Amino acid sequence: MPTKKVNPKKDKNAETKIKDAARSVFHKKGFAATRTRDIAEEAGINLALLNYYFRSKEKLFQIIMKETMMQFMHSMVSNFNDTETTLNRKIELIADAYIDLMIAEPEIPLFILSEIRANINDFFDSMPLGKVLLNSTLVKQYKEAQAQGVIADLKPIQFIMNLMGLIVFPFVAAPMLKKIGDIEKEDYEKLMLQRKTLIPIWIESILQP
């Protein structure tokens, strides 16, 4: 059995190189602004190989889009439906997981929002996200807490908007906010890490009855 190579870049075959490059370029520029030549160049392969392996730009994009959505939704769905954790703890875990993900891949949220708008039905047809969130354990616990009167009377969807807005918006608007605040990348990440602990506190104070 051959030992795994140490350098992860060196032992990648052409197909993997193309996919990785495609992910990077699509995430940064979106479908329409991306040229297949950009991807080939970034991957360091011949342009014809892209079509050889993936048939078309469209098909390659669909693969990347699907994987990216899955990656983004996965921790959401699993965190939202954990039956072992309290409401407050879930909020901590969600903030933690998403901020880590977006520090690692800051292009993802704006990519998803832009491409979903361009192609709204394609994705929701193939993944019935529809009722998943509103039937989640998190929302059940939220409604229960409301019935007990321990949190404010606020629609679940408003609560989710607040939670996601506080978590995601600073990443979606990062280029603008960095300019406004004259903040370097490393300092911006520190601000985001602070928000991991602050957001659960803020959400709690918002929900005070």
Added chain:
Amino acid sequence: MPTKKVNPKKDKNAETKIKDAARSVFHKKGFAATRTRDIAEEAGINLALLNYYFRSKEKLFQIIMKETMMQFMHSMVSNFNDTETTLNRKIELIADAYIDLMIAEPEIPLFILSEIRANINDFFDSMPLGKVLLNSTLVKQYKEAQAQGVIADLKPIQFIMNLMGLIVFPFVAAPMLKKIGDIEKEDYEKLMLQRKTLIPIWIESILQP
């Protein structure tokens, strides 16, 4: 002196029709995904007229982008720098103005965020938004309140992220949130109107020391 026509669509000349169509299509699809033929069709004019009046797609886009940024920044800068209003009142006015604007033109926030990312330096070079917000009256009042210990110790930029996130995110993510919550356009607008009064309350409770 000729009386103004009643129907605003009928008396528009070709140049105005093109600009209005361009704004609409660019806002919806962004620069890269927009074809000049889309604009011409939407405007109901001949494709050649677009170049006759605006020279190029690029030039036309720059005009739209500049106007849109101005529209979006205008109420921000003026509200942020009003010396007659208290901090709490400013937050109310900002939420009110922005939610009204985005109900009227829901495509604007995602358009701006996407195109700024694609073209980050072009815009901030021509409009020195840099220090405008952090030197604003609002931020001065915010710091003053902190010095007096009446609000929590939280960096101004974090405060602005929260405020903007709570206001803007539901519009940026509207297509996704509508699907998740199974919400129609009119009901979604009602939720947004509720947030006008809720956001100032939430911000206040977040800032509780």
Added chain:
DNA sequence: GTCTATAACGTGATAGAC
């Protein structure tokens, strides 16, 4: 599997008649 060369197509832009 990988390359070069080129076909096929879409899009931005213009020439020139009216």
Added chain:
DNA sequence: GTCTATCACGTTATAGAC
């Protein structure tokens, strides 16, 4: 000012040699 016809170019995709 407005139109038709067309050019010029960039981009996606493929044929065919190796």
